Amino acid sequence: MRKLPAKLASQLYGAAELIAERGLDGTKIEDIAEATGIPKATIYYHLDGKNAVLEFLLSDLLDMIAGAVGVAVSSAEDARTRLEAAVVAQLGVMLEHPFLCRALVGDLGRATRLPELALALRAAFYEPIEQLLADGVADGSLRQVPNPGAVALSVFGAITVAGLTAAVEGPSDDPSADAVRLSASISELIFDGLATRPRRGDCEPGDGA
Amino acid sequence: MRKLPAKLASQLYGAAELIAERGLDGTKIEDIAEATGIPKATIYYHLDGKNAVLEFLLSDLLDMIAGAVGVAVSSAEDARTRLEAAVVAQLGVMLEHPFLCRALVGDLGRATRLPELALALRAAFYEPIEQLLADGVADGSLRQVPNPGAVALSVFGAITVAGLTAAVEGPSDDPSADAVRLSASISELIFDGLATRPRRGDCEPGDGA
DNA sequence: TCGTATGTTGTACTGCAATTACAAACCAGT
DNA sequence: ACTGGTTTGTAATTGCAGTACAACATACGA
Numbered sequence: 001m002r003k004l005p006a007k008l009a010s011q012l013y014g015a016a017e018l019i020a021e022r023g024l025d026g027t028k029i030e031d032i033a034e035a036t037g038i039p040k041a042t043i044y045y046h047l048d049g050k051n052a053v054l055e056f057l058l059s060d061l062l063d064m065i066a067g068a069v070g071v072a073v074s075s076a077e078d079a080r081t082r083l084e085a086a087v088v089a090q091l092g093v094m095l096e097h098p099f100l101c102r103a104l105v106g107d108l109g110r111a112t113r114l115p116e117l118a119l120a121l122r123a124a125f126y127e128p129i130e131q132l133l134a135d136g137v138a139d140g141s142l143r144q145v146p147n148p149g150a151v152a153l154s155v156f157g158a159i160t161v162a163g164l165t166a167a168v169e170g171p172s173d174d175p176s177a178d179a180v181r182l183s184a185s186i187s188e189l190i191f192d193g194l195a196t197r198p199r200r201g202d203c204e205p206g207d208g209a
Numbered sequence: 210m211r212k213l214p215a216k217l218a219s220q221l222y223g224a225a226e227l228i229a230e231r232g233l234d235g236t237k238i239e240d241i242a243e244a245t246g247i248p249k250a251t252i253y254y255h256l257d258g259k260n261a262v263l264e265f266l267l268s269d270l271l272d273m274i275a276g277a278v279g280v281a282v283s284s285a286e287d288a289r290t291r292l293e294a295a296v297v298a299q300l301g302v303m304l305e306h307p308f309l310c311r312a313l314v315g316d317l318g319r320a321t322r323l324p325e326l327a328l329a330l331r332a333a334f335y336e337p338i339e340q341l342l343a344d345g346v347a348d349g350s351l352r353q354v355p356n357p358g359a360v361a362l363s364v365f366g367a368i369t370v371a372g373l374t375a376a377v378e379g380p381s382d383d384p385s386a387d388a389v390r391l392s393a394s395i396s397e398l399i400f401d402g403l404a405t406r407p408r409r410g411d412c413e414p415g416d417g418a
Numbered sequence: 419t420c421g422t423a424t425g426t427t428g429t430a431c432t433g434c435a436a437t438t439a440c441a442a443a444c445c446a447g448t
Numbered sequence: 449a450c451t452g453g454t455t456t457g458t459a460a461t462t463g464c465a466g467t468a469c470a471a472c473a474t475a476c477g478a
Contacts, residue, residue: 106318157370
């Protein structure tokens with residue numbers, strides 16, 4: 001696995017949609033060759049095989065996410081605000097790259113069995129959240145919870161599943177607007193919960209139960 | 210795909226761990242034959258191939274989850290309480306069957322490409338939650354949110370990712386205790402959120418609900 | 419200009435594993 | 449014992465990933 005020339009790298013993206021659609025199994029190396037215009041022999045010259053194609057595409061996605069989230073997280077705001085920004089950032093990248101997301105979901109199993117990717121996955125998705133939750137307790141902007149690990153995981157799940165689903169359901173014409181909208185819903189859930197009682201803004205106009 | 214005899218069905222579970230460990234790709238039909246004691250030819254007589262093995266195992270898991278959640282959901286309590294019960298139920302089944310869960314995560318892509326399973330997945334995980342959120346708004350036990358679909362998805366993600374991760378991380382000696390513990394954390398997140406306090410001009414917290 | 423190193427690509431080949439074919443048992447139930 | 453479903457061993461058959469390799473291209477320094 002040398003470091004693949006830029007031109008080939010960009011051509012390789014032509015395979016993303018194919019893989020997203022049919023899964024890696026359902027995609028022959030020949031198909032990838034045809035879709036990208038890179039001959040099979042050349043693919044094998046640079047990459048170690050089919051998995052490596054997926055690995056290349058996904059590690060790129062994960063880097064983008066980790067990067068965007070990283071920026072969001074390193075502002076000077078309090079942890080709560082940064083978490084909100086991180087949600088927007090993550091969803092933004094995901095909705096920007098629906099095919100890569102679909103490929104990721106579709107071959108999640110393979111991805112988690114590729115050691116590099118497993119790490120990148122953790123780094124992109126889970127670790128920033130875990131950190132923010134800890135920061136939030138420290139700076140008082142988030143509540144202390146009894147089981148931070150489990151909660152971080154749930155928050156991660158809430159964001160990621162919503163984002164993945166949105167990405168899978170159909171590319172939109174304005175991804176970043178969608179990201180903002182979606183992340184507003186998610187943040188509301190994460191911060192304020194669903195219970196009727198501790199409510200913000202207005203008091204429950206309805207009757208007491 | 211006739212309905213496979215009970216004896217074979219039970220033997221087939223012997224393949225779950227194998228598939229969980231190595232993924233369906235990494236598992237040869239011969240391996241499955243050996244692990245289950247069912248000869249290859251017999252497997253092919255009853256099932257349509259490797260995918261069908263996975264499909265059988267997973268649809269069973271999903272039925273169990275849908276069943277347990279269904280019971281939890283149909284009690285006479287308010288929606289919030291039922292949602293809490295549903296979380297416990299779902300996590301209970303998941304932690305009870307770690308290998309199947311691992312197989313599910315690992316081959317999620319295949320699963321979602323198997324139409325029957327995709328439906329079962331929806332029915333087991335997502336639909337009950339969606340319903341409960343609506344019920345909760347109706348009976349006043351849950352808050353009205355602007356985008357119920359996205360929120361239901363996030364709640365689903367929060368529960369499922371936490372459960373899946375717990376299942377993947379290692380079988381425990383007391384799954385149902387773990388399920389209760391874990392679901393307490395998740396419910397707390399879902400209902401009360403992470404904000405330090407209900408923000409932005411709150412109804413007096415003391416005034417009883 | 420040549421030589422060497424490095425990348426590119428076509429073509430043929432190897433090998434593995436899924437699936438299929440098939441025939442020989444093996445059971446009921448009648 | 450006959451029949452119709454099941455069970456299983458033993459070959460094929462097939463499709464595709466990965467490999468081998470030779471011919472060609474390009475660059476670059478001597």
